[in-house]
Amino acid sequence: MEDYLKKIFQERKDLSEEDKILIEKAYSFAEEAHKGQMKGKKPFFIHPATVGLRLAEWGQDSKIISAGLLHDTVEDTKVKLSEIKKEFGEKIAFYVDGMSWSKKKVNGKMIEDYEGLFKKFLEHVKQDPTIAIIKAGDMFRAEPKDVEKFVNILKEKGLWEGFQKMINWRFRGFWLPFFREIGFNKLVEQVERGRTRFVEEKNVKVKLYDYIPKEDLEEIKTKINGIKGLEALR
Structure with missing residues (x-):
């Protein structure tokens, strides 16, 4: 390694x-x-x-x-x-x-609580916007070299349906709108090239604004704009 x-x-x-x-x-x-x-x-x-x-x-x-x-x-x-x-x-x-991740109990099992994560993440970002930079680092990944092969592997493993739901619900519904709002447009473009472009946009509901008002996002953006070294994201 x-x-x-x-x-x-x-x-x-x-x-x-x-x-x-x-x-x-x-x-x-x-x-x-x-x-x-x-x-x-x-x-x-x-x-x-x-x-x-x-x-x-x-x-x-x-x-x-x-x-x-x-x-x-x-x-x-x-x-x-x-x-x-x-x-x-x-x-x-x-x-x-x-x-x-936040977790919640459903039918006796602990499962990932996406809405809980979104709320917790935003509460943390409001206290210290630099956590958004860590999340950007987590999401900034190279696109698959062979998209068709990547999709086929997901289908063979029975993961394709779940992957599509993840893209439409988590990425298009929350993460990408969030990063657009704070001005990380290059990150959004990179994610769209790498993970969302081969998933049909279906049943997308932008949930970001269910969790945070626009004025709070503007305040976060203003604070992040004062941080140097983020040209790769903006």
Whole structure:
């Protein structure tokens, strides 16, 4: 596996020793937490490592880079939020919490609560808009090299219907409208090229405004506009 930590430090030669120690600790913690997990044929840890690298490329500080590395630990491993808070402090734990799925009990089973996540994410963004940059790093992915093959694999695994619903309900209904509102137009274009363009737009209801008024989004956009290094997103 590529040495993403080395790449992060190469990208951010201006980091202090204290910053480097924090990022290295977060990198090692996340790598160990995700040990043995796979995403397709690749180690799952490549994803959070890539998110951390993107955040470094976008000039973000050590806490945001560390949160990017850790953003899936609570959601996808046995790590508790209290552990993140103990090891990395309240601010990084705040970021990780805002990036982690809410869950609810349905028919005796715990399932992902998308609406709960949307509400929690927006509450976190209103407190600190930089969490939107971490989410942007999470969503910024290369488009499939072979779209037809990608779609066929989803169909063979019985995942195509669920993928279409995810695109129309979560992406077109919430994430893309949110990122348009805060001015991350390049991110929206990249997602549309990479994940939504081969899914028919069907039964789409924009739910973003059910959770947050326009004036709050304008305030978030104003704060984010003051953050440098985000040309890749705007």
